[in-house]
Amino acid sequence: MSVEAATARRLSEGDSHARGQVLEPAEVAWLAVLPCAVIVTLEIVLLGPPLGHALLEPAGDHFWPQAEVVPEPVEHGRFVLALLGAPLLAAVVAASRRRPFVVRPALARAGITAARAATITLLAIALLAQHNVLFRSYIPPVWPEQIFNVATIVVSAALAVAIGALLPRREIVARLARLVRETRARRVVSALIAVALVANWLQPAFNTETTAGQAMGSNLIWWDMAETFAVLDGRTPLVDYHSQYAQLLPYVAAIPLAVLGASMGVWTATMIVCSAIGMLAIRAVLRRVTGSSVLALVLFAPFLAVSAMLVGGDLRSTQQFSIWPMRYAAPYVLLWLTARHLDGAHPRRRIPLVLAGSLVAINNVEFGLPALGATLAAVLWANPPRSRRAAARLAGETAGGLLGAVALVALVSLARTGQLPDLVLLLEFPRLYGVDGWVLERMAAFGFHLAVYATFVATIGVATVRAARGDDDRLLTGLLVWSGVFGLGASSYFAGRSDTLSLIALFSAWGLALVLLVIVVGRRLIGRDRPPTAPELAVLFGCGLMVCALAQVPLPWNEASRLERTTEPVFVQSAAVRFVSDTTEPGERVAIITPLGHRLAYDAGVVNVAPYASTESMPTEEQLETTLAAIRREGAERLYLGVIYGEQIVYQGQFDAITAAGWAIADQRGDYVMLTNAQPSR
Numbered sequence: 212m213s214v215e216a217a218t219a220r221r222l223s224e225g226d227s228h229a230r231g232q233v234l235e236p237a238e239v240a241w242l243a244v245l246p247c248a249v250i251v252t253l254e255i256v257l258l259g260p261p262l263g264h265a266l267l268e269p270a271g272d273h274f275w276p277q278a279e280v281v282p283e284p285v286e287h288g289r290f291v292l293a294l295l296g297a298p299l300l301a302a303v304v305a306a307s308r309r310r311p312f313v314v315r316p317a318l319a320r321a322g323i324t325a326a327r328a329a330t331i332t333l334l335a336i337a338l339l340a341q342h343n344v345l346f347r348s349y350i351p352p353v354w355p356e357q358i359f360n361v362a363t364i365v366v367s368a369a370l371a372v373a374i375g376a377l378l379p380r381r382e383i384v385a386r387l388a389r390l391v392r393e394t395r396a397r398r399v400v401s402a403l404i405a406v407a408l409v410a411n412w413l414q415p416a417f418n419t420e421t422t423a424g425q426a427m428g429s430n431l432i433w434w435d436m437a438e439t440f441a442v443l444d445g446r447t448p449l450v451d452y453h454s455q456y457a458q459l460l461p462y463v464a465a466i467p468l469a470v471l472g473a474s475m476g477v478w479t480a481t482m483i484v485c486s487a488i489g490m491l492a493i494r495a496v497l498r499r500v501t502g503s504s505v506l507a508l509v510l511f512a513p514f515l516a517v518s519a520m521l522v523g524g525d526l527r528s529t530q531q532f533s534i535w536p537m538r539y540a541a542p543y544v545l546l547w548l549t550a551r552h553l554d555g556a557h558p559r560r561r562i563p564l565v566l567a568g569s570l571v572a573i574n575n576v577e578f579g580l581p582a583l584g585a586t587l588a589a590v591l592w593a594n595p596p597r598s599r600r601a602a603a604r605l606a607g608e609t610a611g612g613l614l615g616a617v618a619l620v621a622l623v624s625l626a627r628t629g630q631l632p633d634l635v636l637l638l639e640f641p642r643l644y645g646v647d648g649w650v651l652e653r654m655a656a657f658g659f660h661l662a663v664y665a666t667f668v669a670t671i672g673v674a675t676v677r678a679a680r681g682d683d684d685r686l687l688t689g690l691l692v693w694s695g696v697f698g699l700g701a702s703s704y705f706a707g708r709s710d711t712l713s714l715i716a717l718f719s720a721w722g723l724a725l726v727l728l729v730i731v732v733g734r735r736l737i738g739r740d741r742p743p744t745a746p747e748l749a750v751l752f753g754c755g756l757m758v759c760a761l762a763q764v765p766l767p768w769n770e771a772s773r774l775e776r777t778t779e780p781v782f783v784q785s786a787a788v789r790f791v792s793d794t795t796e797p798g799e800r801v802a803i804i805t806p807l808g809h810r811l812a813y814d815a816g817v818v819n820v821a822p823y824a825s826t827e828s829m830p831t832e833e834q835l836e837t838t839l840a841a842i843r844r845e846g847a848e849r850l851y852l853g854v855i856y857g858e859q860i861v862y863q864g865q866f867d868a869i870t871a872a873g874w875a876i877a878d879q880r881g882d883y884v885m886l887t888n889a890q891p892s893r
Contacts, residue, residue: 269646492543
C-alpha cells in the first residue's frame with residue numbers, strides 16, 4: 212500500500228484525530244530518510260577522517276618517484292561511511308515490523324512531505340552541480356554538459372510529465388496492455404531486435420590490427436589485452452601472473468584466439484561477444500520480471516544506451532574493455548541466474564548460485580564482490596530465513612558455494628602450474644589504487660554522483676518496504692535490492708578516480724536500478740486516480756535521461772567508414788617480434804617487460820616469464836623485485852625493454868634497479884633493448 216493510500220484509508224476511517232496511528236512500512240521509510248541522512252552526514256564529517264587515517268592510510272608500498280600517487284584516506288573513509296545509509300534505512304523499516312511506530316497522522320504527513328522535498332532538492336542540486344551551478348563539480352577529462360545538457364533535461368522533464376499523465380488513464384493502459392501482451396511471435400521478434408540493438412551499440416568497440424591504432428581509447432588497449440595474451444603465453448593469473456582487471460575471463464577469451472588466430476580482430480570480437488552476453492542477460496531479467504518481451508525490450512533499449520554512453524568525443528563505455536566486459540558482464544550473468552533462482556527456475560539450490568557468484572567475485576573484486584553480496588541480499592530479501600535452522604542452512608550453503616569456487620580455481624591453477632593460487636593477489640591492484648592512491652582523482656562535494664548514490668539507496672529502501680509488507684512479487688523485490696547493493700559496491704570505482712569517465716562507467720548499474728524503479732512506479736500509476744508524486748516524477752525523469760541517451764546511437768555506415776580508414780598495425784610490434792626471434796631459441800624463457808609483452812612473446816614463439824603486463828603495471832619497487840625474482844626462478848637469461856609512441860615507459864629508477872641487479876644492455880634495435888645478466892640464473 213502506498214503512502215497516499217494509507218493516509219486516505221485513515222482519513223476515511225476518521226483517523227485524523229490527535230491520537231497516533233501505526234505507520235505503514237512506506238511511511239516509516241520516508242520518515243526515516245531525513246534522520247538517517249543526518250546521522251550518515253554526521254558520521255561522514257566527524258568519523259570519516261579518523262576512520263580513514265586508522266584503516267585506509269597507504270599500505271607502505273614504495274612507489275617510483277615518477278608514479279602519480281594521490282592518497283585519499285579521508286575521502287575513502289567517508290565513502291565507506293556513506294555506504295551505511297542504505298542498511299540504516301533498511302534496518303529502521305525492518306524494525307518497524309517487530310515494534311510498530313506510532314505517530315500522529317498530521318505529524319507523519321508533515322515529515323513525509325519534508326523528506327520528499329529534501330530528496331527532490333538534493334537531486335536538483337546534484338544535477339545543477341554537474342553544470343557548475345551552485346556547486347562546482349567539473350572534473351576532467353570531459354565537459355559536464357556532454358553528460359546531460361539543457362535540452363536533455365527539458366526533454367526528460369517533458370517525458371516524465373507525459374508518462375505520469377498517460378499511465379493513470381485506463382483506456383491508454385488497456386491499449387498498451389494489448390500491444391505488450393506476450394505471444395510467441397512477439398517473443399521471437401523482440402529477441403531478434405534486442406540482439407540487433409546490442410550488436411549495433413557494441414560495433415564501435417570492434418577493431419582490426421590496422422584500425423585499432425586510431426580508435427578512441429586505444430591507449431587503454433595495451434592494458435586490456437595483456438591478460439588474455441598472458442594466458443595464451445602460458446601464464447596463470449593468481450600464480451605466476453598478476454592481473455589488473457580480470458582473473459578468470461582471460462581463460463575464456465584465450466580460447467577463440469587459440470583457435471581462430473591471435474589477432475586484434477578476434478580479440479575485440481571476443482570481448483564484444485562477452486559484453487553482449489552480459490547485456491542480453493539484463494534483457495532476459497527484464498522479460499522475466501515484466502512477463503512481456505515487448506515491454507522488456509522497451510525498458511532494455513534505454514538501459515543499453517546509457518550503458519554504452521559517450522564518455523567524450525567518440526569514446527564509449529563499451530570501448531573500455533576493462534569496464535565492458537571485464538567488470539560488468541559476469542555480474543549481469545549472475546543477476547540473470549539470481550532472477551531465475553528467485554523465480555523458481557534453475558539453479559533452484561543456493562549452493563550453485565553462490566558458487567557462480569564467488570567465481571564472479573574472484574574474476575574481478577571491484578565489481579564481482581558487490582555482485583556476490585547483492586545476490587546474497589536478494590535471496591535474503593525475497594526469502595528471509597524464518598528460523599535459526601534456516602539461517603544456519605543458508606550460511607552453510609553460502610560457505611559451500613565459496614569453497615567450491617575456490618576449489619575450482621585451485622584445480623585450474625594446479626593443472627597449469629602445479630601450484631595453488633595466491634588469493635592475496637586479488638587485492639594487489641585494489642590496494643595500489645584504493646589505499647595507496649595510485650592515479651586517483653579527488654571527488655567533488657556535490658555532483659551528479661549524489662543522484663546516482665540516492666538511486667541505489669532508493670532501490671534498497673523500496674525493496675525493504677516491499678519485503679516488510681510481504682508483497683507477492685518477490686522476484687522484483689530481490690532484483691531491486693540486488694541493483695542497489697551492486698551499485699553501491701561498484702561505486703568504489705568512482706570513489707577512487709572521481710572523474711567524469713569513471714562516473715559514466717557507473718551509468719550501467721545506475722540505469723539498471725532506474726529501470727527497476729520505473730517498473731515499480733509504472734505499476735503504481737496504472738489506473739490510479741491521483742497524479743504522480745514528486746518522487747515518482749523524479750524516477751520518470753531519470754528514465755527520461757536514459758531515453759535521451761538513445762540519440763547517441765552508433766550509425767552503422769559511420770562505423771563501416773571508420774573500419775575503412777587504416778593505419779600501421781601498432782599493436783603487432785613487428786620490429787620487436789623480429790628482434791626477439793633473432794636473439795632467442797624457439798620456446799626459450801625470457802622476460803619481456805613492455806606493453807603487450809606476452810603478445811610479443813607469443814608471436815615470437817618464446818615464453819615471457821614476466822608476472823606483470825609491463826613496467827607501467829609496476830609502479831612500486833616491490834613489484835619490480837617480484838619480477839626480478841620470477842626471472843631468476845624461471846631461469847630466463849634475456850630481458851627486453853622498449854618504448855611506445857616515442858615515450859620512455861621505463862622509469863629511470865626501474866632501469867637503475869634492473870642494472871643494479873646485474874643486467875646490462877647487450878643488444879639494441881630501434882626502440883627495443885635486450886639485456887643479459889652477468890650472473891645468469893642457470
